Amino acid sequence: MTTLITIYFFLLGLIMASFTNVVGLRIPVGESIVRPRSRCPQCGHQLSGWELIPVVSYLLLQGKCRTCKSHVSLKYPLIELTGGLLYAYAFIRFGWTIELAVALVLTSLLLTLVMSDLAYMLVPNKILLFFLPISLIVRYLSGPENWYNPIIGGLTGFLLLFLIFLLSRQGMGAGDVKLFGVLGILLGPLHVVIALFVAAFVGSVVGIALLATKKVARKQPIPFVPSIAAGALLTYYFAESWIADYLALFL
Ligand SMILES: [Zn+2]
16 A cells, blocks of 8 residues: 555656646746646647656657657656655655655755756746745644744745855855745754755765766856755755764764
């Protein structure tokens, strides 16, 4: 039974990620997220029902548009697959608890923003404002350590990034600052700080790798939200064991 539910969450994650792809692509340019159906950006061919099936359609069409044969970016099926795996993992970790809802909200927020950052280098306010109240609700329902933890977490994330924003004057966008406010609500004050360090580490590894393989030019801005997403999720799931291992060195 558990296996069956895990598979269900995997499929749900695929579908949700396919939806957050659409949201992340359309909200920043002010388009409706319901209509019209997705089109090929090259020839405008409107995708039929089966062409909207996450991952499967990409494989069947071998990554090409059915009409004009132009290449479809690999990032769509990759983000969908990541969504499926993350939803399934959230269920494996938390089962039927309210923390599962927290994990799914965090995952969905990050999937949506990764897409809009990759497509437009934007972290849209609309998406953040949609997730802000939901994040507060699920975090409070989950029974945080104390009533002020989510608030302090949100303020910590926001103010820390705001400080970096003021000091750096480049590289860091205002959207990242607000995103860390929402992440702080979900992660709490200590973990949001850890998440920033992990994100910065992932970001520099990715940056060096992209420069070394000449995928980007020097000075060319690199989307930071994928690294933030990796930092936030790694911290959310594993920081407790990192902290335990660290303390074990001294105890
Ligand atoms: Zn086409």
